[in-house]
Amino acid sequence: MLYAVLCYNDENAVGAWTREEDDACMARLAVVQDGMAAKNRMGPVARLLPTTSATTLRKSVGEPLVIDGPFAETKEQLLGFYMADCETLDEALDFARDLAKANPGPGSYEIRPVRIYRPSRMKVVD
Template identity: 35%
Template sequence: MQYLLLIYDNEAKLNALPPAQLVDMYAEYGALTQSLKNSGHFLAGRQLHPVAQATTVRVKDGKQSVTDGPFAETKEQLGGFYMVEAADLDEAVAIAARIPSARTGSIEVRPIVERKDQN
């Protein structure tokens, strides 16, 4: 099965991290990505720019509205993702637990809808 692991963390806290710690974290992410590639779990994975760079688009009655945001009232923001191949939810959860941000933020594990014509 395929899963999207959505990485939520507190941007403000991440920005406040001392540079050395940030370097460590990126190194850990790099090692995890490499390890997931080696084990055949990795399908895709990227870091996102902060929410400040986000744009929200809605179309209502044929009229398009573009705003900044999402206005993050929540403490954690979507900061990146992995798309992985895993045998089942338990394996996907085990991978999610290895993501560095699981210790400071949270990882949402979402099964991807399977469609025959896309496989």
């Protein structure tokens, strides 16, 4: 079963990391991902820019409304996600536990089974 692991945290706090802290955390998370990749289980991974850079298109009766935001009404924001192929929920939870160990502190991982998955059809130039 394919799972999406959605990362929620306070973007103010994550934004306050120094570059060294950020790099170190990303390096620890990369090790966890490499472990999954070695088992051929690691899908796409994305880290999102802050919500201040986001725009929302709200569907409505007529023309959809384009607004800034989402505004951080909640304490935690969606900061990124992992896709992983796991046999069971326990396996997906283990993956999330490893991520949490690599990136301790507040925040949460939402483990969400995936219903439709279409592999990428674009060429990403980094």
